[in-house]
Amino acid sequence: MSLETNPRPLLPPQLVQTSPIVTMRDVGRRYGEVVALRHVDVTVYPGEVLGIVGESGSGKSTLLRMMNLEDAPDTGDYRLRLPGRDDGNLFALERYQQRMLRARHIGIVYQNPHLGLLMKHSSSGNVAERLLIAGERSFDVLRSKAREALDASEFPLSRMDHRPADLSGGMQQRVQLAKAIALEPALLLLDEPTTGLDVSIQALVLDTLKRLQRERRITMVLVSHDLGVIRTMADRVMVMRRGSVVEQGLADQVFQDPQHAYTQQLVHAKL
Numbered sequence: 001m002s003l004e005t006n007p008r009p010l011l012p013p014q015l016v017q018t019s020p021i022v023t024m025r026d027v028g029r030r031y032g033e034v035v036a037l038r039h040v041d042v043t044v045y046p047g048e049v050l051g052i053v054g055e056s057g058s059g060k061s062t063l064l065r066m067m068n069l070e071d072a073p074d075t076g077d078y079r080l081r082l083p084g085r086d087d088g089n090l091f092a093l094e095r096y097q098q099r100m101l102r103a104r105h106i107g108i109v110y111q112n113p114h115l116g117l118l119m120k121h122s123s124s125g126n127v128a129e130r131l132l133i134a135g136e137r138s139f140d141v142l143r144s145k146a147r148e149a150l151d152a153s154e155f156p157l158s159r160m161d162h163r164p165a166d167l168s169g170g171m172q173q174r175v176q177l178a179k180a181i182a183l184e185p186a187l188l189l190l191d192e193p194t195t196g197l198d199v200s201i202q203a204l205v206l207d208t209l210k211r212l213q214r215e216r217r218i219t220m221v222l223v224s225h226d227l228g229v230i231r232t233m234a235d236r237v238m239v240m241r242r243g244s245v246v247e248q249g250l251a252d253q254v255f256q257d258p259q260h261a262y263t264q265q266l267v268h269a270k271l
């Protein structure tokens, strides 16, 4: 199937007139002989949840690392539309500028909490650290903003001084989420945020994400190999295979009427 000839609408009607917040073009990345991403284009619209699905090794996490400016591609152009500024191609910025932009405007929740949290600092300290990077210095403000972000992430405030190392997996993900949303990021990246949690805990964390998305209209990019998670959360879906995007469209349409043989396989395997 060619994406160009796909007759289905790619956007929900309310987004047709909207400018994208994220535009990535021709992103490519090799690791030695392995082509992790080939000519990948991504467009994300404000307030939507873009789900990225594909089997292990299809390039999902690599793409998210590029969006988070953690890793540099071999080719590609990445624009993030932020009010009152034009940073051009973010891949071309100095590392320091990339770090500052990421700290201020992009939040991320990793599957592995060790990547996102200092496990031996308090939970509130983890969130405050994010605010410190953005220049906040008042102890009272740090504490109250950390409290607010933890509360919004439905983390029990009675445990805000506990260390993530002493918390359950679900609670650790809520601390990561609080840290990610504390600065009201333009873009929230979620890399398998509920993989490995018990099914009941997974459902609760997804409920929190849905509520946050509904109430704050946070733009989210959610990577998962789990079609159920993507189905629950995503407005639009991108299907990846071997470093390429093989299909994309509105979530309902992709799931109900998959066009690419690989997507058909994924959907039918899930049913």
Ligand SMILES: Nc1ncnc2c1ncn2[C@@H]1O[C@H](COP(=O)(O)OP(=O)(O)OP(=O)(O)O)[C@@H](O)[C@H]1O
Pocket: 031, 034, 035, 036, 054, 055, 056, 057, 058, 059, 060, 061, 062, 063, 225
């Ligand atoms: N730092 C790295 N060094 C070497 N190879 C890498 C590196 N990162 C990714 N790869 C390779 O690139 C390909 C894409 O990996 P990636 O982790 O992005 O896939 P994925 O779809 O997220 O898979 P998973 O769900 O298993 O994480 C894989 O073949 C992987 O082995």
